[in-house]
Amino acid sequence: MTAPWTPEHEVDAAQAAQLIAGQFPDLAGAPVAPLATGWDNTVYLVGGEWVFRFPRRAVALPLLAHETAVLPRLAGRLPLPIPFPERIGVPSAGFGWPFWGARLVPGTELADTGLPDDQRSRAAADLGGFLRALHDPALTLDLGESGTVAVLPHDPMRRGDPGVRGPLARERLARLAAAGLWQPDPAVFRLLDEAEPLGPADGPPVLVHGDLHQRHLLLGDDGRATGVIDWGDVCLADSAVDLSLAYSGFAGPARAALFDAYGPVSPERAARARVLAVNISAVLADYAHAEGRAALLREALAGVSRAAR
CATH class of the missing domain: 1.10.510.10 (Transferase(Phosphotransferase) domain 1)
Known part of the structure; x- marks a missing residue:
């Protein structure tokens, strides 16, 4: 039986670097390191400052839309830091799904x-x-x-x-x-x-x-x-x-x-x-x-x- 967290698409570090550089030129050449993997996203730390989330399964696409709609509205309104999606990557020939980046929440x-x-x-x-x-x-x-x-x-x-x-x-x-x-x-x-x-x-x-x-x-x-x-x-x-x-x-x-x-x-x-x-x-x-x-x-x-x- 296939595990429910099995990825449909998994972006590796090299592809992540290429996608990020293509849409955010100021981050071109920044180090890209694996940070975390979950059921729905593969996450990379970029330049030691930015965290980019790439969907692993199609079911995560509406969830990404929810995050990018709600999180900016919550910024500064809660007593603990939360991610703020500042960089929204759009679908491209290299990766047909959106992705987003936020400044690192340390911990x-x-x-x-x-x-x-x-x-x-x-x-x-x-x-x-x-x-x-x-x-x-x-x-x-x-x-x-x-x-x-x-x-x-x-x-x-x-x-x-x-x-x-x-x-x-x-x-x-x-x-x-x-x-x-x-x-x-x-x-x-x-x-x-x-x-x-x-x-x-x-x-x-x-x-x-x-x-x-x-x-x-x-x-x-x-x-x-x-x-x-x-x-x-x-x-x-x-x-x-x-x-x-x-x-x-x-x-x-x-x-x-x-x-x-x-x-x-x-x-x-x-x-x-x-x-x-x-x-x-x-x-x-x-x-x-x-x-x-x-x-x-x-x-x-x-x-x-x-x-x-």
Whole structure:
């Protein structure tokens, strides 16, 4: 079976350099180095200052359009740095898809830091304040009045619906267990059993990152958050979609610090967030195992356990 993250087109460093130089002559000759690879994009650091994202799959093209529409409108309005697409590459004979570049948001993916749970409180508090600002209904209203959010779908992956995400989580967990990577945990199944009947949330949606997990929160050497990246799944949804990281990435005092900064969350919203946390963590673990990413595998499996507690 072909893995869902298998690229349809993969731009290598030489092609990236050629494409960038062709459309942005001031960057011609700048060093181009691999920075990251995900399901949807291959990412290069250019000249030590610019980050360029090249789609790997056709499904990423509307996501790129969402990023380039929304991120400039969010610039300077959130308490943590986010990418600002300043250089928009158009389709060409050399590459038939658009791409874009932004100035580097420095930091290390939370998944790669190996930071112990008891040293995550500062990052958690930073993230809580960030999500409070992002989920402010006034921000969503303002972007709606400007027409910006008109391009965004409403929870297209149904990530806020535990009736959808719970069964998907069970499938991934079964794969992990069969591979000997995860020991079935009764607490995880109790969570799924209790939350799956909830269904999607009522009430008006807010602007959400849409795919917030341990790869998309960046940290500095001091343990503070330095930015939030990879906004391809930005959409309108219940805030539980982003709050899943509160449960997969943080536990104990760190999680408490996050919610001290964010504000109160209802038990139903917490349950929806926890189910998504299990689902995303299981997906990340499956991906990490297939791609040989040991640090991400450890973090993702820990995320499954954190989410249930």
